[in-house]
Amino acid sequence: MLDDLRCACDAPGCDRALGDDQLLVRMVTAAGERRAYECACGAVTVTVVR
Numbered sequence: 001m002l003d004d005l006r007c008a009c010d011a012p013g014c015d016r017a018l019g020d021d022q023l024l025v026r027m028v029t030a031a032g033e034r035r036a037y038e039c040a041c042g043a044v045t046v047t048v049v050r
């Protein structure tokens with residue numbers, strides 16, 4: 001299940017888990033699906049889902 005994927009914030013010192021509640025935008029490209037998450041700390045983390 002793709003929606004079960006978990007990732008964590010990239011910001012130094014911040015290790016919050018990122019999930020659907022933090023999902024900012026989702027883009028599907030030839031390389032896969034990219035998701036941008038906005039953490040409560042304000043940082044945006046981008047992940048690629050293959």
Ligand SMILES: [Zn+2]
Nearest residue numbers: 009014039041
């Ligand atoms: Zn964070």
